[in-house]
Amino acid sequence: MGGSRVRPLRFFLLLLVLHQCRDHCSSGSTTPAAEAFIRWKNSLEWYPLDALSSWNGAAAGAPPPPCNWTGITCDATAGVVGIDLQHLGLRGTLENLNFSSFPSLISLSLSNNSLSGGLPPSLGNLSKLTHLTLDGNRISGPIPPEIGSLGELQVLDLSENNITGGIPPSLCSLKKLREVSLDMNHISGGIPTEIANLTMLERLALFNNSLTGRIPPSMGSLKRLQYLDIRWNRVSGPISPLFGGLESLQRLYLRGNQISGIIPPEIGKLRNLRVMTLSNNSLTGEIPPSLGGLVNLERLQLHGNQISGAIPVEIGNLRSLRVLRLSRNNLSGVFPPFLDNLTSLEHLLLYGNKLSGPLPPQIGGLQNLVELDLRWNRFSGSIPLTIGTMTKLGSLDLSWNNLSGSLPKQLQDLTYLTSLNLSHNNFSGQLPFSIPRLQSFALIDFSHNDLVVPASYEGVIPHESFVGNRVEASSNGSNSSASQKPSRKGRVKVVISVVVPVSALLIILFASAKIRRLRKEQTAEDMDGREVQKNKNLFSVWNYDGGNVFEDIIQATENFDDRYCVGVGGNGSVYEAELPTGQVVAVKKFHQPEDGEAAYDATFRKELCAVTGIRHRNIVKLHGFCFHARCAFLVYENMEKGSLASVLSNDESAMELDWVSRVNAVRGVADALCYLHHDCTPAVVHRDISSSNILFDSEFRACVSDFGAAKLLRVGSSNWTGVAGTRGYIAPEFAYTMKVTDKCDVYGFGVVALETIMGTHPGDLVSSLSLRPSSTGRSGLDILVKHLLDPRLPDPVLEVSREICSVVMVALACVRADPNARPTMQQVTQELSSHRQQPFEPFDAITLHQLMDFRPDMSRSEASISIKG
Ligand SMILES: *[C@@H]1O[C@H](CO)[C@@H](O)[C@H](O)[C@H]1NC(C)=O
Ligand SMILES: *[C@@H]1O[C@H](CO)[C@@H](O)[C@H](O)[C@H]1NC(C)=O
Ligand SMILES: *[C@@H]1O[C@H](CO)[C@@H](O)[C@H](O)[C@H]1NC(C)=O
Ligand SMILES: *[C@@H]1O[C@H](CO)[C@@H](O)[C@H](O)[C@H]1NC(C)=O
Ligand SMILES: *[C@@H]1O[C@H](CO)[C@@H](O)[C@H](O)[C@H]1NC(C)=O
Ligand SMILES: *[C@@H]1O[C@H](CO)[C@@H](O)[C@H](O)[C@H]1NC(C)=O
Ligand SMILES: *[C@@H]1O[C@H](CO)[C@@H](O)[C@H](O)[C@H]1NC(C)=O
Ligand SMILES: *[C@@H]1O[C@H](CO)[C@@H](O)[C@H](O)[C@H]1NC(C)=O
Ligand SMILES: *[C@@H]1O[C@H](CO)[C@@H](O)[C@H](O)[C@H]1NC(C)=O
Ligand SMILES: *[C@@H]1O[C@H](CO)[C@@H](O)[C@H](O)[C@H]1NC(C)=O
Ligand SMILES: *[C@@H]1O[C@H](CO)[C@@H](O)[C@H](O)[C@H]1NC(C)=O
8 A cells, every 4th residue: 555645535524523522421510611611621631630629510518610619719699700720730722611601700820731722712702801821831823813802901921832923903902901921932023013002011021932023112102111021032123212201111121133223312211220131132323321310220231232432431320230241242442430339230241342441440349249251352451459359259251351460469369259261461470379279269261371370380270271371390490381281290180170070071961961862752842942842732633634644654653564553453453653753642543344445434434423522531532533445544642551451460550550540540431431421412332341441641541442433322223233342341231132322331331440449350250249139149248348459559548448439339330230220420420529428437347248239319328338437
């Protein structure tokens, strides 16, 4: 079969509407809001079970659902006003949350989860919404223009997503907006001029996007704006003089753009400004003297531009300045002689300019200075002795200047100084450092000067640090050039001082490579190098465009080579395919039938119908499909941990599946079956519930899988069917009725539930129980529940032992011989999700006998067995 000639057909999209699944399961909820939440919860690929455990119907005496569910707040009339589910790791999409069910919603906060997919236009229906915070997810696609209907919106935070497209002008009609954060996305296009309409705006964060065009001058009218951050975009053009009107502005970040022109003098009017970062642009002209009016400025960063002229004396008025970074410009003139008032200055970086003249003695007044970097300038003269008063100095770089004279002894006393670079100057005379002091430097370089280096220094510091000076001989009296090879002793020290860092470096490299590789297994890099979760659907039924994915799968499985086959079923084989992105999927390829294309088509269609439209966290998820007369496959999510059967058959993995995970697995399977039986129209009967068809993902989420084509309830046709299912899980009545009913699944579920608790197929236990009418002949049922438990696990704690009893009680009812005596899956899920208080009887003493009488119709207190600690 020539892979490349097989072209996937796309008409199957039509089938997607076949299943309409609603959600009643796992809750007794009634309100549309509660239903919308449950439906969304079921659609999530992952959520923390404990955090959303309250999303499960009403508790006695509690407010109506969903009003006292975790993360939900209601108003007096039980309308949902707040949804606050941050930092939970939720995985899924917003598209499955029916916003029309929350007409009163005021605040929607889903920050820091893993939600993907687009922003649904139906968000626009939330006419009362004031806070919309969805930052830190994986939302993609554009901001829908419908956002313009959120007339009450005050805070919009969509930062750290994968949003593309432009800023919709309709956003600018939301006159109540105070904070807009769209940073760290892939937003492109220009900033709309109408943004000036947002007169209440206090914060506008657009950094790390792909915005272009000019920053609209009209923004100068935003009188309340305090924070404006457009860093790391591609905006160009000049800064408008109208920006002088931003009278509340405290922080202005325009770094890393292509802004040109001069710094308009009007900026000097922004008296509230505390931070101004215009670095790494194409600014020209001089620093306007008016900047001296920015008396609150703490940080002035203009580095990486083409600013020329002298540093204006008015900078000397900036008493609050802590950071002054003017490096990598075209500044000329002398060292700023106006430093007396800059007593707060901690970092002064002027490197890479054309500054000249001497360093003034006033430099010593910078008593808080920690970092002074003047390299790559044209300073001359000697180092002023006042340097000794800069007692906090940690790093001093004067390299590549024309400085001369001797080095002041005071340098020896700057106890915090650990990085000193005096190289490439004309310093002469003696070095003022004792050997112990010399050894305390992390970096010291006085190479390429005219200094006299005592021979005793050799070996204490690397040769490179003093090359290009004169080495003073110690004993033989003759001077030798330091550019000679270092002495034997020196070489040993050099080797040590080099080898140690190199081996440390190797360790770091090794570790970081390893970390990177580990990370790479879970993440991919996007264009900006920002790491992003790649655990994202590559293709889904909804927008699947066969082409490449098809090729990729053919390639990944080497045209369905047996080596990639992980399972063979009645109508197809399952292959594991690693796509070029690293995503691993399970591909079910249908066997080519003997009796021609029609039958083939039908089998494939049936499974596809069964699984499309079904979205449940405990049902293995369909990513996409491909259909052609000669090749048809379905692409499912890969379930890393394999089947329940295989997990239980291995002692190590069986122990990993602890009691809590086992109870949750049983609940998950029950939820999934309830959903199939009661929420889907037409109902789906799985017919092959067995421990081989329950799969686990890496976090032990249990999923029902294998919707084999022959295992569907045939809608509108006879209910009669050939034998299906797995021995040991087939309901006894099936042998003589051959009729498909949902009670077949209930039976299979009962067996699986017992198997999960016992760690092995219950075998004879079930047959002896199920052949016995439930109301009579109880002898032999005195087995202690405790003795049924998988002996590989430690004894369950009290809380969990109650849940285990509840599972066993339900399972025993499910394997009853009479199908009519078995509960429905809805009754099963209700029982398993009710957290009853059970006051008598210690767990150790409970027998199967006591758990035999589960009757879903009974009032709850009668039906339950109670356990005491
Ligand atoms: C729900 O309400 C009940 C009764 O008022 C209370 O005991 C329970 O803690 C509440 N649950 C949550 C999740 O708020
Ligand atoms: C995001 O959520 C995770 C839990 O899912 C939490 O560990 C992490 O600290 C949160 N990050 C932030 C920035 O809040
Ligand atoms: C969404 O909720 C509204 C109001 O509760 C309801 O009328 C509508 O049918 C729901 N839509 C879907 C797709 O369930
Ligand atoms: C909700 O939004 C959708 C899409 O924008 C729209 O078609 C629908 O009429 C809205 N429903 C309500 C109740 O406003
Ligand atoms: C972000 O979206 C772009 C375009 O839709 C896509 O190419 C890229 O893979 C997405 N990245 C992530 C991290 O989702
Ligand atoms: C902005 O305000 C002007 C005048 O108030 C108005 O004409 C214009 O329609 C507004 N634009 C938007 C996008 O709201
Ligand atoms: C923003 O982009 C710049 C340049 O691409 C990058 O160096 C920086 O780390 C990004 N910031 C964040 C917070 O990702
Ligand atoms: C400055 O910005 C340009 C893009 O405008 C970028 O390529 C360059 O790496 C940046 N340089 C620094 C030092 O940040
Ligand atoms: C640098 O400044 C000098 C004047 O000091 C000027 O002549 C020269 O054109 C400037 N260079 C650049 C690249 O701006
Ligand atoms: C220091 O500040 C005072 C008052 O603001 C000012 O008069 C003086 O000129 C400043 N000194 C220098 C050297 O700028
Ligand atoms: C098949 O079974 C369902 C439910 O068990 C029943 O409603 C339906 O009428 C049956 N169909 C036929 C053709 O017997």
